[in-house]
Amino acid sequence: MAAGVATWLPFARAAAVGWLPLAQQPLPAAPQGCEARSDEVLVVNVSGRRFQTWKNTLDRYPDTLLGSSEKEFFFDPDSGEYFFDRDPDLFRHVLNFYRTGRLHCPRQECIQAFDEELAFYGIVPELIGDCCLEEYRDRKKENAERLAEDEEAELGGPGGAGADWALPPGSPFRQRLWRAFENPHTSTMALVFYYVTGFFIAVSVIANVVETIPCAAGGRAGWREEPCGDRFPLAFFCMDTACVLIFTGEYLLRLFAAPSRGRFLRSVMSLIDAVAILPYYIGLFVPKNDDLSGAFVTLRVFRVFRIFKFSRHSQGLRILGYTLKSCASELGFLLFSLTMAIIIFATVMFYAEKGTSKTNFTSIPAAFWYTIVTMTTLGYGDMVPSTIAGKIFGSICSLSGVLVIALPVPVIVSNFSRIYHQNQRADKRRAQQKVRLARIRMAKSGTTTAFLQYKRNRGLEDQDGAERPALSTRSSSAFEQQHHHLLHCLEKTTSHEFTDESTFSEALGVISLGGQTSRSTSVSSQAVIGTSTRASSLISSCCPRQNKQRRAIRLANSTASVSRGSMQELDTLAGHHSPGPQSSRASLNAKTHDTLTLNCDSQDLVAAIISIPTPPANTPDESRPRSPASDRGEGPGRPSSGSSSSSRGALRNSSLGPSYLLHNAVKISSL
Amino acid sequence: MVCVGGSNCSMSWCPRSCRSPLGYAARSLFQFVTGTLAPDSVEDEFELSTVCHRPEGLEQLQEQTKFTRKELQVLYRGFKNECPSGIVNEENFKQIYSQFFPQGDSSTYATFLFNAFDTNHDGSVSFEDFVAGLSVILRGTIDDRLNWAFNLYDLNKDGFITKEEMLDIMKSIYDMMGKYTYPALREEAPREHVESFFQKMDRNKDGVVTIEEFIESCQKDENIMRSMQLFDNVI
Numbered sequence: 084m085a086a087g088v089a090t091w092l093p094f095a096r097a098a099a100v101g102w103l104p105l106a107q108q109p110l111p112a113a114p115q116g117c118e119a120r121s122d123e124v125l126v127v128n129v130s131g132r133r134f135q136t137w138k139n140t141l142d143r144y145p146d147t148l149l150g151s152s153e154k155e156f157f158f159d160p161d162s163g164e165y166f167f168d169r170d171p172d173l174f175r176h177v178l179n180f181y182r183t184g185r186l187h188c189p190r191q192e193c194i195q196a197f198d199e200e201l202a203f204y205g206i207v208p209e210l211i212g213d214c215c216l217e218e219y220r221d222r223k224k225e226n227a228e229r230l231a232e233d234e235e236a237e238l239g240g241p242g243g244a245g246a247d248w249a250l251p252p253g254s255p256f257r258q259r260l261w262r263a264f265e266n267p268h269t270s271t272m273a274l275v276f277y278y279v280t281g282f283f284i285a286v287s288v289i290a291n292v293v294e295t296i297p298c299a300a301g302g303r304a305g306w307r308e309e310p311c312g313d314r315f316p317l318a319f320f321c322m323d324t325a326c327v328l329i330f331t332g333e334y335l336l337r338l339f340a341a342p343s344r345g346r347f348l349r350s351v352m353s354l355i356d357a358v359a360i361l362p363y364y365i366g367l368f369v370p371k372n373d374d375l376s377g378a379f380v381t382l383r384v385f386r387v388f389r390i391f392k393f394s395r396h397s398q399g400l401r402i403l404g405y406t407l408k409s410c411a412s413e414l415g416f417l418l419f420s421l422t423m424a425i426i427i428f429a430t431v432m433f434y435a436e437k438g439t440s441k442t443n444f445t446s447i448p449a450a451f452w453y454t455i456v457t458m459t460t461l462g463y464g465d466m467v468p469s470t471i472a473g474k475i476f477g478s479i480c481s482l483s484g485v486l487v488i489a490l491p492v493p494v495i496v497s498n499f500s501r502i503y504h505q506n507q508r509a510d511k512r513r514a515q516q517k518v519r520l521a522r523i524r525m526a527k528s529g530t531t532t533a534f535l536q537y538k539r540n541r542g543l544e545d546q547d548g549a550e551r552p553a554l555s556t557r558s559s560s561a562f563e564q565q566h567h568h569l570l571h572c573l574e575k576t577t578s579h580e581f582t583d584e585s586t587f588s589e590a591l592g593v594i595s596l597g598g599q600t601s602r603s604t605s606v607s608s609q610a611v612i613g614t615s616t617r618a619s620s621l622i623s624s625c626c627p628r629q630n631k632q633r634r635a636i637r638l639a640n641s642t643a644s645v646s647r648g649s650m651q652e653l654d655t656l657a658g659h660h661s662p663g664p665q666s667s668r669a670s671l672n673a674k675t676h677d678t679l680t681l682n683c684d685s686q687d688l689v690a691a692i693i694s695i696p697t698p699p700a701n702t703p704d705e706s707r708p709r710s711p712a713s714d715r716g717e718g719p720g721r722p723s724s725g726s727s728s729s730s731r732g733a734l735r736n737s738s739l740g741p742s743y744l745l746h747n748a749v750k751i752s753s754l
Numbered sequence: 755m756v757c758v759g760g761s762n763c764s765m766s767w768c769p770r771s772c773r774s775p776l777g778y779a780a781r782s783l784f785q786f787v788t789g790t791l792a793p794d795s796v797e798d799e800f801e802l803s804t805v806c807h808r809p810e811g812l813e814q815l816q817e818q819t820k821f822t823r824k825e826l827q828v829l830y831r832g833f834k835n836e837c838p839s840g841i842v843n844e845e846n847f848k849q850i851y852s853q854f855f856p857q858g859d860s861s862t863y864a865t866f867l868f869n870a871f872d873t874n875h876d877g878s879v880s881f882e883d884f885v886a887g888l889s890v891i892l893r894g895t896i897d898d899r900l901n902w903a904f905n906l907y908d909l910n911k912d913g914f915i916t917k918e919e920m921l922d923i924m925k926s927i928y929d930m931m932g933k934y935t936y937p938a939l940r941e942e943a944p945r946e947h948v949e950s951f952f953q954k955m956d957r958n959k960d961g962v963v964t965i966e967e968f969i970e971s972c973q974k975d976e977n978i979m980r981s982m983q984l985f986d987n988v989i
Contacts, residue, residue, distance in 0.1 A: 091832070091836065091850050091851075091853075092854070093888070093892075093988050093989050094884070094888065095851060095854045096984075096985075096988045097887070097888050097891040097892055097985065097988055098851070098867050098891075099984070100891045100899055100902060100903050100906075100985065101863075101866075101867065101870075101903055101906045101907075101923075101927075102927060103899075103903060103978055103981055103982065103984075104900070104903055104907075104951075104955075104968070104972050104975075104978055105923075105924065105927065105947070105951060106977065106978070106981065107947070107950065108977070109977040109980060109981055110977075110981040110984060112983075112984070113983075113984050113986075113987065113988070146806075151808060152811055152812075153808055153809075153834075155811075155812055156812065156826070156827050156830040156831060156834070157827070157831060158827075168831075168835070199838070202838040202839065203834070203835075203838040205806050205808075205838075411786060412785065412786060415786040415788075416788070419788065527856055530856050531856070531857060566854065569854060570854075570855075572984070573855070573927070573930060573931065574931075576927060577927060577928055577931055577943075577947075578947075579928075579931055579935040579936065579937060579939060579943070580935060580936045580937075581857060581931065581932070581934065581935060581936075582934045582935060582936040583934060584934050586934075586936065587933070587934040587935070587936070587938065590936060590937070590938060591938060
């Protein structure tokens with residue numbers, strides 16, 4: 084739902100009646116001067132384009148806007164036509180629906196815009212004709228998925244596994260430890276630990292492999308070669324012990340730091356860790372007698388699972404695992420159809436070859452091996468049919484094998500590619516999110532500054548008394564005036580005044596904030612006000628492709644200072660030439676899909692109020708390996724109440740030059 | 755017999771409708787083997803698409819409220835633009851209201867407002883509710899407005915404003931101010947404000963404010979009476 088604020092302003096002002104009886108000081112006066120058949124051919128004026136149609140045409144669908152009495156609300160008696168302030172291009176499709184009875188979906192329009200138009204005119208999307216229904220559904224699903232990703236990234240990102248801003252200093256050690264494990268890039272210690280464990284995994288795997296290589300054996304048996312593991316048992320044992328110690332230590336630390344131990348224990352990675360280190364301990368405590376040594380040797384096989392520990396270090400591996408998991412049904416189908424075919428062909432081959440003597444096809448299960456090798460086109464040649472019937476069926480088997488295997492594979496591949504691209508998109512979005520948030524904060528501070536300026540002007544005006552408030556009112560629109568009056572009423576009700584952050588911290592004289600605010604003032608070099616929030620937020624979720632380039636261009640043109648003038652500059656930069664209230668509603672419209680709630684408990688240490696004309700920010704290139712949003716098994720380690728520590732802005736010690744503040748949630752509102 | 759829980763449910767006497775993990779496992783294994791792809795759930799989403807609410811006719815609204823025809827037209831056009839489905843639910847309401855108070859958290863106060871506008875308590879504000887509320891506030895008599903305010907404060911609609919209700923309201927209003935205020939907001943500020951309010955309004959000192967006490971006290975207060983003129987030309 085698009086929220087156009089100008090429309091709701093009278094409502095918000097009316098709601099101020101709730102403050103009236105509570106106000107201890109008299110409320111300020113309101114700003115002045117503010118203040119709208121037999122069959123006939125109807126004229127419907129949609130944003131200037133006139134459509135004419137018979138009344139009966141519209142009456143065909145009485146449960147829609149145009150077909151019911153609801154359209155009377157839009158009737159303009161002076162011109163005798165129905166005026167709708169909507170998109171005329173999309174209206175064409177709506178009107179055609181009345182005329183032909185079939186609703187078509189325009190191919191080049193944004194699906195969300197079309198949806199909104201349909202919702203406005205009271206037409207259910209199910210009425211879309213068969214010719215366009217499939218495409219509509221596909222595009223809608225794509226959009227929904229993208230929006231879901233957006234939300235996931237917003238909710239899960241800052242606190243989730245992909246987060247990369249440091250926790251505030253006051254958080255418990257356990258939380259910091261978990262954060263260090265999940266995001267090695269947050270501190271150097273974590274990074275060191277990350278690389279050390281990676282190194283030891285590699286060492287362990289290589290040791291396992293090298294153990295079995297035959298080394299030249301000197302001494303006793305002369306020409307007999309024995310595996311290196313038997314030649315240097317002590318060395319390998321020491322290496323193994325060291326690796327297992329490291330892994331055990333890591334596992335215990337992770338167990339200690341995990342926010343939810345039960346969930347951690349059940350997660351895949353911890354199971355792999357456990358399986359990797361258990362054989363060693365079992366081997367230690369099991370006495371070395373011959374009965375169990377066979378089992379002991381088998382256990383050593385499990386050491387190879389240590390290679391899976393690499394999946395913590397490699398995003399690609401995780402994606403692969405996730406793909407396989409998500410393609411489970413396709414894989415299952417592949418397996419099932421292969422099994423069917425194997426059984427059929429094995430039976431046929433067995434009976435075909437039954438007659439011959441000295442045949443390899445001794446039983447149907449024995450023929451399974453032949454069938455599998457043939458269907459996968461391996462053809463080892465250890466089992467070969469000799470009868471003519473056997474050869475015929477053998478060739479049919481190999482031909483069909485190609486088909487059966489080739490069918491599900493593209494599905495799996497396309498799944499993998501989709502997930503991989505999703506991940507890339509998620510990473511890119513995380514990068515852009517920070518830029519976006521910084522910009523939004525700049526815009527938000529614009530509101531506050533505008534209001535404070537209004538107050539100062541009013542202060543001047545009160546002192547001057549008789550002088551007409553020329554300066555202040557001329558530069559602000561009716562909408563802004565009324566909005567400021569509303570905020571003024573709230574101030575009077577609560578007997579407190581709005582201030583900006585700098586005055587607040589001065590008044591408090593808080594030194595502890597000083598350290599952080601000084602850091603944050605250097606921040607706004609990142610604050611890019613090249614575009615109005617409108618361009619970035621809404622468009623990006625709906626029609627991403629066309630607007631990436633436009634955004635980049637606008638970013639390059641950004642220099643602005645926050646003031647009323649800057650808002651206009653903003654608009655002109657964004658190609659907006661409409662007057663004040665229009666732009667304010669539009670930019671407020673833009674917030675619809677991007678609401679993140681600001682909790683006033685969160686300490687907002689943004690010095691966005693202070694704006695510094697800055698060089699444009701380059702798109703941050705981030706090539707850090709990061710856990711994709713898909714890997715939830717790690718446990719996001721995010722505090723349960725969203726407003727607490729995770730919403731504090733703090734600096735990221737990353738490779739990006741200008742550091743900027745990040746926020747869990749910001750309510751976008753710009754005038 | 756109905757299976758309860760999963761552990762002691764054996765397949766032999768378990769009815770088909772048993773929701774044991776075993777049944778679930780069997781079902782998912784079956785799905786896995788036969789390769790049934792995930793059902794397209796988009797159709798379900800379509801079911802709950804546009805729930806459209808249409809207001810009564812212009813004439814009826816003209817009779818019920820004190821707005822003129824033109825004003826109703828203007829109001830409706832705006833309303834319809836922002837809520838094409840014809841109703842506002844609580845989430846949207848909070849969203850809309852929060853846009854006017856960027857510094858603070860107006861969600862609590864917006865909830866109270868929503869409950870005051872939603873006179874039939876069906877969880878949504880339709881155009882009629884909206885216009886009815888606005889009519890009282892903007893075109894009603896002073897007594898009407900005070901009545902409406904009382905209704906807003908009386909959270910459980912029992913005819914009395916208790917100190918707790920008032921404290922909730924006060925806190926929600928102070929929340930809207932946000933963090934950066936001058937002088938700085940103290941924890942006790944809302945409570946003190948409530949105390950002074952009760953001092954003024956509660957005549958018989960019984961700890962609750964009734965509608966009569968409220969209207970009487972407000973009529974005696976000059977500030978309030980003067981401020982009432984605020985609403986005369988909002989639309």
